[in-house]
Amino acid sequence: xxxxxxxxxxxxxxxxxxxxxxxxxxxxxxxxxxxxxxxxxxxxxxxxxxxxxxxxxxxxxxxxxxxxxxxxxxxxxxxxxxxxxxxxxxxxxxxxxxxxxxxxxxxxxxxxxxxxxxxxxxxxxxxxxxxxxxxxxxxxxxxxxxxxxxxxxxxxxxxxxxxxxxxxxxxxxxxxxxxxxxxxxxxxxxxxxxxxxxxxxxxxxxxxxxxxxxxxxxxxxxxxxxxxxxxxxxxxxxxxxxxxxxxxxxxxxxxxxxxxxxxxxxxxxxxxxxxxxxxxxxxxxxxxxxxxxxxxxxxxxxxxxxxxxxxxxxxxxxxxxxxxxxxxxxxxxxxxxxxxxxxxxxxxxxxxxxxxxxxxxxxxxxxxxxxxxxxxxxxxxxxxxxxxxxxxxxxxxxxxxxxxxxxxxxxxxxxxxxxxxxxxxxxxxxxxx
Numbered sequence: 070x071x072x073x074x075x076x077x078x079x080x081x082x083x084x085x086x087x088x089x090x091x092x093x094x095x096x097x098x099x100x101x102x103x104x105x106x107x108x109x110x111x112x113x114x115x116x117x118x119x120x121x122x123x124x125x126x127x128x129x130x131x132x133x134x135x136x137x138x139x140x141x142x143x144x145x146x147x148x149x150x151x152x153x154x155x156x157x158x159x160x161x162x163x164x165x166x167x168x169x170x171x172x173x174x175x176x177x178x179x180x181x182x183x184x185x186x187x188x189x190x191x192x193x194x195x196x197x198x199x200x201x202x203x204x205x206x207x208x209x210x211x212x213x214x215x216x217x218x219x220x221x222x223x224x225x226x227x228x229x230x231x232x233x234x235x236x237x238x239x240x241x242x243x244x245x246x247x248x249x250x251x252x253x254x255x256x257x258x259x260x261x262x263x264x265x266x267x268x269x270x271x272x273x274x275x276x277x278x279x280x281x282x283x284x285x286x287x288x289x290x291x292x293x294x295x296x297x298x299x300x301x302x303x304x305x306x307x308x309x310x311x312x313x314x315x316x317x318x319x320x321x322x323x324x325x326x327x328x329x330x331x332x333x334x335x336x337x338x339x340x341x342x343x344x345x346x347x348x349x350x351x352x353x354x355x356x357x358x359x360x361x362x363x364x365x366x367x368x369x370x371x372x373x374x375x376x377x378x379x380x381x382x383x384x385x386x387x388x389x390x391x392x393x394x395x396x397x398x399x400x401x402x403x404x405x406x407x408x409x410x411x412x413x414x415x416x417x418x419x420x421x422x423x424x425x426x427x428x429x430x431x432x433x434x435x436x437x438x439x440x441x442x443x444x445x446x447x448x449x450x451x452x453x454x455x456x457x458x459x460x461x462x463x464x465x466x467x468x469x470x471x472x473x474x475x476x477x478x479x480x481x482x483x484x485x486x487x488x489x490x491x492x493x494x495x496x497x498x499x500x501x502x
Contacts, residue, residue, distance in 0.1 A: 075122060075123070075126060076101055076104055076105075076122075076126070079100075079104075079126050079129065079132050080096075080097045080100060080101065080132075082132035082133060083096065083097075083100065083132045083133075083135050084096065084097065086132075086133060086135075086137045100129065100135075103129070104122075104125045104126060104129060105125075107125040107128060108121045108122050108124075108125040109121075111124055111125060146486060146487055146488075147483070147487060148421060148483060148486045148487075150417055151414070151417065151418060151421075151479070151482070151483060151486070152483070154410065154413060154414040154417065155193075155414070155464065155476075155479055157410055158410060158411065158414065158463070158464035158465060159186060159464045161407060161410065161464075161465060162182075162464050162465040162466065162467070163182065165391055165394075165395055165407075165465060166182065166391065166466075166467055168395075168398065168399075169386070169391065169394055169398075181467075181469060182467060182469075184469075185469035185470075185472045185473055186472060188472075188473050189472045189473045189475070189476030189477070190476060192473055192476050192477040192480060193476040193477065193479050193480035193483070194480065195480065196477055196480025196481050196483075196484055197480045197483045197484050197487065198484070199484060200484070200488070201429075201430075201433055201481055201484040201485050201488070202429060204245070204246070204248065204249035204252075204429070204433055204481075205249050205252045205253065205429040205433075207249075208246065208249030208250045208252065208253045209250070209253070211246050211249060212246050212247075212249075212250060212268060215239075215242055215243065215246050216271055216272070216275075218239060219236060219239050219240060219272070219275055220275070222235050222236045222239055223236055223275075223278065223279070235470050236275075236279055237279060237281055237284045237460070238461070238468070238470040238471045238474050239470070239474065240272060240275065240276060240284055240288055241287065241288065241440050241444065241474055241475075241478075242474060242477070242478070243269075243272040243288050243292075244288055244291035244292055244295065244436045244439060244440050245433060245436040245437055245440065245478060245481060247265070247268070247269060247292050247295065247436070248295055248429075248432040248433045248435070248436035249429075249432075249433070250264075250265055250268055250269075251265050251295055251296055251299050251432060252428060252429045252432050254305075255299055255304040255305055255428070256304075256305075256306065257305075258305060258306055258307050259305075259307050259311075259312065259315065261305055262296065262300070262305055262307065262312055262315055262316055263315070265296060265316075266296075266315075266316055266319050266320065269289075269292055269320075270323055272288055273285055273288075273289065273323055273324065276288065283447060283460065285324060286324075287440075287443050287444065287447055287460070288440075289320065289324060290439070290443055291436055291439035291440050291443060292320075293316070293317070293320060294435075294439055295432060295435060295436055295439070296316050297313060297316070298432075298435070299432070300312040300313055300316070301313075304428060357390075358454060358455070361390060361393050361452070361453075361454050362454045363376055364376055364393055364394075364396070364397040365393065365396060365397070365453065365454055367397070368396045368397050368400060368401060369400045369401070370400050370401050370402055371399070371400040371401075371402050372399070372400050373397065373398055373399070373400075374396075374397040374398075374400075376397065388461070388466050388467045388468060389451070389461075389466065390451070390452050391452075391462065391465060391466040391467075392404060392407070392448070392449065392452035392453075392462065392465075392466075393452045393453075395407065396452075407465065408449070411445055411463075411465075412445075414441075415438060415441065415442050415445070418434070418437075418438040418441070418482065419435075419438055421434065421486050422434040422435045422438055425485065430485045433481065433482075433485050434482050434485040434486065437478045437479070437481055437482040437485075438482065440478060441463055441475065441478065441479075444460055444461070444462070444463055444475070445462065445463065447460050448460050448461065448462040448466070449462070461475075463475040464476075
């Protein structure tokens with residue numbers, strides 16, 4: 070106890086100099102381990118244990134100077150590159166939507182765009198300053214809360230094209246929440262994998278209730294990638310091949326059953342066939358897809374396309390099909406520039422995810438980037454002639470709810486990048502216990 074008091078006094082003085090309190094636990098653990106290791110080395114040399122402890126602490130140096138130096142190196146890391154790229158995407162979105170407003174039937178909706186963007190920024194800033202580790206400490210409570218919110222939204226959300234409009238955007242929060250579930254279950258072996266999959270059946274079921282196959286696929290792919298990553302890295306402590314087979318067979322079975330149930334309705338089968346080949350019904354279900362393909366086939370590398378008929382009769386071209394409009398209006402080069410900026414954001418984010426030292430930090434940040442990436446891929450595919458979903462292109466196309474949700478996710482990711490280096494998984498487990 071006497072030795073502990075001496076170490077604690079030394080550590081307290083060091084931490085008094087470090088303004089970022091979140092770094093205190095990590096600093097204390099490292100210095101304590103160093104002092105004890107040095108003390109044991111002196112004892113092995115035959116020095117009395119109490120003298121060895123005093124000598125070890127003395128060799129560390131002046132605690133005020135140590136703390137002052139550590140204060141310079143241990144500070145929150147704001148990823149300005151991510152913030153800058155997010156701002157560029159937002160401005161690009163405003164510019165493209167303003168350009169589209171010069172066409173018939175494509176209002177700009179400036180006031181709504183500004184309002185939802187400001188709300189989104191407020192959410193992003195708030196989540197940036199909130200400790201992201203709550204996702205690992207209280208995953209079940211957060212999961213239950215999001216599930217309840219989603220169910221309530223089903224009853225309150227307007228129905229557009231047979232789907233609950235707002236619910237699909239709220240559901241993109243599930244992969245990030247599931248990262249906390251996977252983290253919490255990771256030491257429970259096969260049971261942890263089974264429980265993670267069982268909980269994920271709930272949002273999958275809600276996705277089929279909306280109903281939207283694209284929503285189910287969009288949230289399922291990040292979850293599968295996350296849990297596969299956890300199994301491969303040995304976080305579940307199971308045989309990797311058995312763990313992967315367990316999660317994939319069960320997930321594919323559930324999705325297949327839901328898909329076959331939806332396809333049992335003839336009108337849904339027709340819609341799927343018309344998505345694949347819109348020319349089957351160019352004036353009906355395939356109208357949007359047929360028009361988009363006309364616009365794309367007549368687009369140039371630079372400048373307005375050569376389509377003679379009015380190409381702006383596609384419903385919601387300024388929201389759901391803004392990339393199709395951009396390609397026809399300014400050429401394929403504009404599409405390449407926009408996608409280049411987006412993928413620069415994605416690549417930079419993935420690199421920062423990979424650098425995360427804690428399991429929780431890597432899971433949460435990867436979940437956010439995977440969700441963002443899936444949204445981009447789904448929207449891009451839909452705008453290149455395969456009209457499979459009406460998801461928004463993050464920050465580019467207009468969608469108030471999507472903007473708020475995506476900026477919330479970016480805020481969570483920035484929170485990870487800010488403090489992930491000082492998060493210790495063993496400390497999180499102690500708080501859970």
